[in-house]
Amino acid sequence: MTTSVRPRSILTIFFLTVGLLTVLSALSLFYGAVPISRATVLASFHAFDAGNLQHQLVQEVRFPRLICAGLVGIALALSGTMMQGLTRNALADPSLLGITHGAGLGVALSLAFVSEHSFVTSLAFSFGGAALGTAVILLITVFARGRFSPVTLTVAGAALSALFSALSTGITLFHQVAQDLSFWYAGGLSGAKWAHVFVLLPVVLLGLLISLHIARSMTVLSLGEDVATGLGSSLTKVRLLGFCSIVLLAGVAVSVAGVIGFVGLIIPHISRFLVGTNYYLLLPVSALFGMTLLIASDLLARMINPPFETPLGAVTALVGVPYFLYLARRKELSV
Amino acid sequence: MDIWHAVKQARLTLFCLCSLLILTFVYSLSTGILPVSFGAIARTVIGQGTEAERLILVDLRLPRMMLALLIGAGLAVSGTLLQGMSRNALADPGILGINAGAGLFVVLTLFFFRSATHQLPVLPFVAFFGATLVAWTIYRLAGKAVQPGRLLLVGVGINALCGALLIIFQLKMDPRDFQQATVWLTGSIWQADWSSVLTLAPWIICLVPLAFLDSRSLNLLQLSGSLPQTLGLQVERTRKRILLIAAALAGSCVAAGGGISFIGLLAPHIARRLVGPNHFSLIPVAALVGSLLVLLADLIGKNLLAPADIPVGIVIAILGAPYFIVLLFRK
Numbered sequence: 001m002t003t004s005v006r007p008r009s010i011l012t013i014f015f016l017t018v019g020l021l022t023v024l025s026a027l028s029l030f031y032g033a034v035p036i037s038r039a040t041v042l043a044s045f046h047a048f049d050a051g052n053l054q055h056q057l058v059q060e061v062r063f064p065r066l067i068c069a070g071l072v073g074i075a076l077a078l079s080g081t082m083m084q085g086l087t088r089n090a091l092a093d094p095s096l097l098g099i100t101h102g103a104g105l106g107v108a109l110s111l112a113f114v115s116e117h118s119f120v121t122s123l124a125f126s127f128g129g130a131a132l133g134t135a136v137i138l139l140i141t142v143f144a145r146g147r148f149s150p151v152t153l154t155v156a157g158a159a160l161s162a163l164f165s166a167l168s169t170g171i172t173l174f175h176q177v178a179q180d181l182s183f184w185y186a187g188g189l190s191g192a193k194w195a196h197v198f199v200l201l202p203v204v205l206l207g208l209l210i211s212l213h214i215a216r217s218m219t220v221l222s223l224g225e226d227v228a229t230g231l232g233s234s235l236t237k238v239r240l241l242g243f244c245s246i247v248l249l250a251g252v253a254v255s256v257a258g259v260i261g262f263v264g265l266i267i268p269h270i271s272r273f274l275v276g277t278n279y280y281l282l283l284p285v286s287a288l289f290g291m292t293l294l295i296a297s298d299l300l301a302r303m304i305n306p307p308f309e310t311p312l313g314a315v316t317a318l319v320g321v322p323y324f325l326y327l328a329r330r331k332e333l334s335v
Numbered sequence: 336m337d338i339w340h341a342v343k344q345a346r347l348t349l350f351c352l353c354s355l356l357i358l359t360f361v362y363s364l365s366t367g368i369l370p371v372s373f374g375a376i377a378r379t380v381i382g383q384g385t386e387a388e389r390l391i392l393v394d395l396r397l398p399r400m401m402l403a404l405l406i407g408a409g410l411a412v413s414g415t416l417l418q419g420m421s422r423n424a425l426a427d428p429g430i431l432g433i434n435a436g437a438g439l440f441v442v443l444t445l446f447f448f449r450s451a452t453h454q455l456p457v458l459p460f461v462a463f464f465g466a467t468l469v470a471w472t473i474y475r476l477a478g479k480a481v482q483p484g485r486l487l488l489v490g491v492g493i494n495a496l497c498g499a500l501l502i503i504f505q506l507k508m509d510p511r512d513f514q515q516a517t518v519w520l521t522g523s524i525w526q527a528d529w530s531s532v533l534t535l536a537p538w539i540i541c542l543v544p545l546a547f548l549d550s551r552s553l554n555l556l557q558l559s560g561s562l563p564q565t566l567g568l569q570v571e572r573t574r575k576r577i578l579l580i581a582a583a584l585a586g587s588c589v590a591a592g593g594g595i596s597f598i599g600l601l602a603p604h605i606a607r608r609l610v611g612p613n614h615f616s617l618i619p620v621a622a623l624v625g626s627l628l629v630l631l632a633d634l635i636g637k638n639l640l641a642p643a644d645i646p647v648g649i650v651i652a653i654l655g656a657p658y659f660i661v662l663l664f665r666k
Binding site: 091144151152154160162163166167173174179182183185261262308310311313314317318320321329 | 659
């Protein structure tokens with residue numbers, strides 16, 4: 001439980017991040033495929049005119065998209081933090097350990113077998129798939145009990161992802177909906193609407209509350225499982241609640257935004273480096289950073305090749321893979 | 336000496352595998368959407384079959400199965416080489432990202448030069464380039480004295496990177512090209528014709544014996560510490576050469592049949608169980624096992640949900656991924 005940075009510096013970093021977040025949010029509202037003047041964007045907030053198409057565009061497209069990006073970022077960062085803490089593995093990330101591809105399998109099933117495809121069905125199926133993926137990878141962790149190094153677990157996760165994605169590709173090719181699945185896999189927020197916000201918000205809040213509820217046990221767990229048991233934490237309870245929060249957070253993020261990798265990997269690292277392993281501090285800081293990173297990535301996805309959108313998952317992968325490779329070469333990989 | 340010893344040791348296994356391969360081959364020839372009796376196959380072989388039988392057998396099924404044999408052998412040998420040179424029992428061109436690199440370059444070629452190029456013999460070269468690029472990157476990143484897991488980890492990262500770039504270009508294709516590219520990427524041989532067989536065959540026929548010639552070096556590389564050097568092996572040069580051969584094999588197979596993962600993992604493992612770790616017998620046996628596996632996967636793929644075809648790569652991934660996880664446990 002070492003704190004790498006002094007409290008004053010933490011405050012500085014906090015305010016810097018909030019400042020950056022504000023700038024990025026403003027940019028995502030002002031910038032878009034259709035040029036809209038700043039005055040009009042601002043006017044749409046304080047003097048909304050339903051007849052004005054530009055006002056509509058800001059309020060019904062850009063604003064909900066921004067909120068969605070923020071919430072998805074929070075969800076991904078928190079699920080990554082919980083995942084790394086529970087498996088005590090610095091390489092854990094929902095997208096690396098097969099959870100995201102589990103959710104993908106769920107979406108593939110819903111694309112293939114549910115005739116009236118809607119957001120709610122895809123949400124339900126992707127929750128189911130995420131739960132399946134999380135359950136399998138946690139079972140592997142529990143069964144292996146210490147025999148698996150972080151490296152081995154990540155490799156097992158890659159194999160699991162390969163299995164899930166082979167199954168989903170097979171199903172979607174058979175039912176000729178493969179490209180739908182790929183669009184979804186690519187990840188993106190171009191279709192984000194207020195409806196998505198209303199689903200994301202309560203689920204993310206619930207996930208955050210569950211995570212905070214077991215924050216103390218998670219902090220103790222970072223000292224080692226023996227220490228945690230010795231200090232009176234019930235490992236089963238922590239694992240179960242942690243499992244729930246991961247499934248909720250990863251499932252909802254995947255169902256709204258598709259496969260967005262590496263956010264859940266990078267953010268916990270940066271946050272742990274800054275505030276240490278006190279989860280009461282670590283969780284909110286991760287959430288803040290996750291939000292910032294995802295809003296920045298979404299902005300980048302729109303700016304690289306306008307008016308076309310670069311898949312969001314590809315943007316985060318291009319940022320995340322170098323960091324992952326750096327971690328892969330590092331010696332110490334336990335949290 | 337080594338060779339004759341190995342052949343003597345493995346002759347029973349080789350004989351059994353060959354007979355099994357021939358049986359599967361003939362059985363697979365006779366099944367499909369339109370079943371063809373064994374008698375009809377025999378008639379066609381001696382040139383007495385009807386025109387329809389000739390069309391089904393010679394123009395449709397035979398190239399597909401020849402391709403299965405070649406791809407299986409190529410990927411299996413590629414995996415054997417990778418496992419041997421890295422002394423890592425879990426190396427496989429698919430898991431290490433070599434297939435993804437080759438696939439990325441093929442899709443890039445299809446994307447920028449569209450149509451026409453699809454059948455061209457240039458694709459294996461492009462794929463070879465991509466495979467070599469990835470192999471070189473992994474080699475540099477993973478370093479020399481590296482623990483086995485790290486190598487795989489670098490592969491996971493490379494796979495993710497290639498996957499991200501692939502999806503960017505795939506989504507810009509029109510739906511028909513896209514479906515084709517996806518089917519191809521997941522590892523499919525159902526559109527095989529004689530021209531793709533003839534494009535792949537020279538690569539496999541040249542490279543597999545070349546790999547076999549390196550058996551002695553591969554055996555030496557298994558020794559620990561500085562023993563290989565002491566025995567007169569130029570370790571780094573040999574490893575680089577073997578890596579290049581492995582990349583060429585994987586690349587040409589990907590160009591012909593798409594990214595079939597796990598064959599390069601499964602085949603050497605099964606082969607090692609059958610004949611032990613001597614590469615003189617391991618390489619030929621692994622090649623036969625690989626061919627047999629792809630042939631069987633193709634047989635399953637075309638009959639399980641008939642008349643629909645399941646790409647052979649998917650069948651193998653569904654069988655291979657759990658096996659891989661079990662291997663991780665056992666290690």
